[in-house]
Amino acid sequence: MKKVLKKIINVIIDIVVILVLVVSVLIVTLSLTSKSSGVPNIFGIAPLSVQTDSMExxxxVGDLIFSDVTNDPSYEYQKGDIVxxxxxxxxxxxxxxxxxxxxxxxDNITYYRTQGDNKKTNPEPDKDLQTSSTIVAKYTGTKIGGVGNFLSFIRTQLGFFLCVLLPMIxxxxxxxVRVVLNLLAYNKEKTLKEAKLAVDSAELTEEQKKRAIEEYLASVGENQDKAENEPEVQTPADGNNSADNSD
Incomplete structure (x- = not known):
């Protein structure tokens, strides 16, 4: 059970780390593209956080909208486009x-008059006219509610620290800590294996010695029994001596 729980925790941590790395890459990419094109974007798609209610x-407010980067002086927009x-x-x-x-x-120059959809906060069109040179992006119609606030927060110093740096630390x-614990566990396991191997080797050596002693004693006993059961044989010299003694 502990191993399963530990494995689940490791998987969760790995997922969080991957997400943090992805967010870090996105933030860096958005910052770099914002300086170069005037609007933060990833492969020409600009994720923008809505901060006011002028388009309700x-x-x-708080929506994350996705717009196509159209920072092109020759681009022609249409009435009704959200830019x-x-x-x-x-x-x-x-x-x-x-x-x-x-x-x-x-005079052959196209100007665009803009206005927010919320007529309560924007009863009149915007004072300044826009051109294709000043417009940087066009809304695609795709948005994610509430995510814009999070994007705005993590782009602040506090948000970057809490959402990126702190999780990485x-x-x-x-x-x-996990590497140290694994190293200690490995050394402990290695020591136990070596100790067990030494004990096992010592036991095997004693068994071999005991077996050798038993086999030796058994062979000695067999030789003694064999010697006792064999008949005594007299040599001719012994026979002559006996005859001489009988005289």
């Missing part, structure tokens, strides 16, 4: 996702 009920573009909020550049409500063409400590 189409997209809700992502950078805006400045409190002096910081952030990504904003709104719907194209109007396509405006002026615990894993390495656990593996170090």
């Amino acid at each position: 009920d189409t997209i809700n 992502t573009f950078p805006i400045t909020v409190n002096g910081e550049s952030v990504l904003n996702t709104h719907r194209i409500v109007e396509v405006v063409k002026d 615990i894993f390495f400590v656990y593996e170090a």
Whole structure:
């Protein structure tokens, strides 16, 4: 039972480690691609965390949405497309996702007017028009509810430490302890085997000695019995001497 439980624990730990490694790779990849293309993405797919309710009920706060990276000046968008573009909020550049409500063409340049679906928070279209050069991604229609908050959290220093670094530290400590315990168990088992082998060898040697002694004593006893049962034979010299003595 203990071995089965230990095996289950090891499997669970291995799965957690694999997940942590995958998350670490994803975070690094998203950070690198964000600097190069302006939007974090993996193989052209941008997982974006929704932070505001401007697109409710189409997209809700905390959703993780997936968008195609379309950072292409020649790309033509259509009315109704949900697109992502950078805006400045409190002096910081952030990504904003709104719907194209109007396509405006002026001097062979196509502009896109955007607005959030939530008319309570966005009663009017956005002030700034967008172009194909400023739009970086187009929503695919795929989203996962609630996962966006987790993605945003693990991209913070605290989240990265708690979700990535801390599990890795615990894993390495656990593996170090497991290696030491396995080494001690191996040495103990090896010592027991050597001791048992030595004892077994000693017992076999004593048995061999005992058997040899018994066989020797048996052979000696047989020789004595054989000698006692054989008749006494007199030599001719002994016969002459007897005759001489009789005279």
